[in-house]
Amino acid sequence: MLATFYAKALDADLPKPILGDRFAKEIVDRINYDWKKTAITAANSPSVTTRSAHFDNWARQFLTVNPAAVVVHLGCGLDARAFRLDPGPGVEWFDVDYPDVIRLREQLYPTRPHYRLIAASVTDPSWFTEIPRGRPLLMVGEGLTMYLTRDDGVALLRRVVDHAPSGELQFDAFNRLGIRSQWMNAVVRRAGATLHWGIEGPADIVDAVPGVRLLRWESPFDSASFARVAWYYRAMAAVMRPVPALRYMAQYHRYAF
Numbered sequence: 001m002l003a004t005f006y007a008k009a010l011d012a013d014l015p016k017p018i019l020g021d022r023f024a025k026e027i028v029d030r031i032n033y034d035w036k037k038t039a040i041t042a043a044n045s046p047s048v049t050t051r052s053a054h055f056d057n058w059a060r061q062f063l064t065v066n067p068a069a070v071v072v073h074l075g076c077g078l079d080a081r082a083f084r085l086d087p088g089p090g091v092e093w094f095d096v097d098y099p100d101v102i103r104l105r106e107q108l109y110p111t112r113p114h115y116r117l118i119a120a121s122v123t124d125p126s127w128f129t130e131i132p133r134g135r136p137l138l139m140v141g142e143g144l145t146m147y148l149t150r151d152d153g154v155a156l157l158r159r160v161v162d163h164a165p166s167g168e169l170q171f172d173a174f175n176r177l178g179i180r181s182q183w184m185n186a187v188v189r190r191a192g193a194t195l196h197w198g199i200e201g202p203a204d205i206v207d208a209v210p211g212v213r214l215l216r217w218e219s220p221f222d223s224a225s226f227a228r229v230a231w232y233y234r235a236m237a238a239v240m241r242p243v244p245a246l247r248y249m250a251q252y253h254r255y256a257f
């Protein structure tokens with residue numbers, strides 16, 4: 001979470017930022033941490049910021065047509081999505097992460113109306129009692145599913161779908177190659193994290209979560225937010241795109257229910 005947050009702060013200082021997150025930029029300076037340990041540099045920050053920009057776009061689209069929605073932003077880390085999107089007063093927004101993360105957020109971010117923090121594991125069913133029912137529900141999980149086991153992840157998605165009359169699931173995933181090659185991922189390695197759930201494609205979700213309909217599934221290389229990256233990222237994408245296992249090593253998923 002520190003790595004993705006630092007990427008956003010570095011991006012904000014670039015001549016042409018991809019995300020332009022002024023909250024990350026301001027807050028990073030207030031945390032006493034050796035940020036170099038994250039293995040993030042300005043040059044590799046687009047691997048994070050293109051993803052965040054992508055999910056900002058999808059969330060914005062949902063909120064435009066559902067101005068009275070409930071949002072559960074799962075595994076929020078230190079991300080400022082609620083502040084970047086600044087939804088209208090009809091939206092109830094919940095940022096959910098482990099208690100340590102939520103305690104840190106409380107020290108760093110101001111409060112805002114219609115915005116609440118939930119300190120819990122996303123896999124714990126009990127926090128759902130705090131989420132209003134009967135309204136369109138958006139679940140955003142960025143950089144989350146790979147940290148869950150398949151069973152926990154599927155149970156979570158089913159719980160979201162069962163909670164509301166309609167809504168969307170928006171999340172990213174790694175395929176099994178991405179999970180197997182996690183030792184090559186410097187950010188994951190340095191964080192001492194372990195990745196579990198590999199998702200090969202939408203069938204893994206549609207077959208496991210009754211009631212969902214695929215809206216979009218794409219490789220980060222094919223996302224509109226990727227069009228703004230530097231030449232070396234485009235060159236890497238050109239090499240990886242023809243090989244499906246590489247093209248979809250990371251994936252963006254969007255489902256309606």
Ligand SMILES: C[S@@+](CC[C@H](N)C(=O)[O-])C[C@H]1O[C@@H](n2cnc3c(N)ncnc32)[C@H](O)[C@@H]1O
Pocket residue numbers: 001004005052074075076077078079096097098101120121122123141142143144147148
């Ligand atoms: C890679 S970070 C991504 C943070 C943020 N979404 C972003 O994109 O910047 C993964 C986040 O998921 C959280 N996380 C992982 N497993 C979780 C769980 N079971 N319950 C709650 N949060 C979890 C971590 O604490 C961390 O904040």
